[in-house]
Amino acid sequence: MSFEYDLVEGVSEEEFRQKVKSVNELKSDNDYRLASQDELQKVETILDVQKGTLNQVKFFVEKANCQKCDAELGMNDVVKTTIEDAGHSKSAILHTLVGSKYIVDRPKNIHCAHCSEVQEIAGSYASALYGCQSNLA
Numbered sequence: 512m513s514f515e516y517d518l519v520e521g522v523s524e525e526e527f528r529q530k531v532k533s534v535n536e537l538k539s540d541n542d543y544r545l546a547s548q549d550e551l552q553k554v555e556t557i558l559d560v561q562k563g564t565l566n567q568v569k570f571f572v573e574k575a576n577c578q579k580c581d582a583e584l585g586m587n588d589v590v591k592t593t594i595e596d597a598g599h600s601k602s603a604i605l606h607t608l609v610g611s612k613y614i615v616d617r618p619k620n621i622h623c624a625h626c627s628e629v630q631e632i633a634g635s636y637a638s639a640l641y642g643c644q645s646n647l648a
């Protein structure tokens with residue numbers, strides 16, 4: 512299924528706050544870690560946008576290592592999976608990260624960018640605008 516930002520129905524800020532942990536909650540949640548500047552730069556490269564475009568984005572991923580090669584899974588694995596497995600366009604992903612809609616979605620089974628293994632368990636991830644948790648949607 513393709514993902515068109517224009518067609519995505521966002522939720523209200525209030526509903527989003529009820530469903531998705533806030534950035535402050537995520538910061539203090541030991542199950543999550545904040546994507547590093549290095550990861551954000553990898554994502555900028557994947558999305559073909561200028562360096563620094565995602566500087567302000569706070570993207571949290573549930574801590575997990577690849578079941579096969581043990582590489583730490585991060586935002587770039589999430590974004591690659593979203594493009595390669597879910598077929599989302601780079602533009603739609605960029606818009607989701609820096610747009611104005613609040614979006615909740617089900618997490619995807621991330622594939623490891625290092626060894627391509629698809630993980631059996633879908634981890635959660637979230638930003639100030641976007642929440643993917645298994646208890647949502």
Ligand SMILES: [Zn+2]
Pocket residue numbers: 577578579580581582623624625626627628
């Ligand atoms: Zn791996």
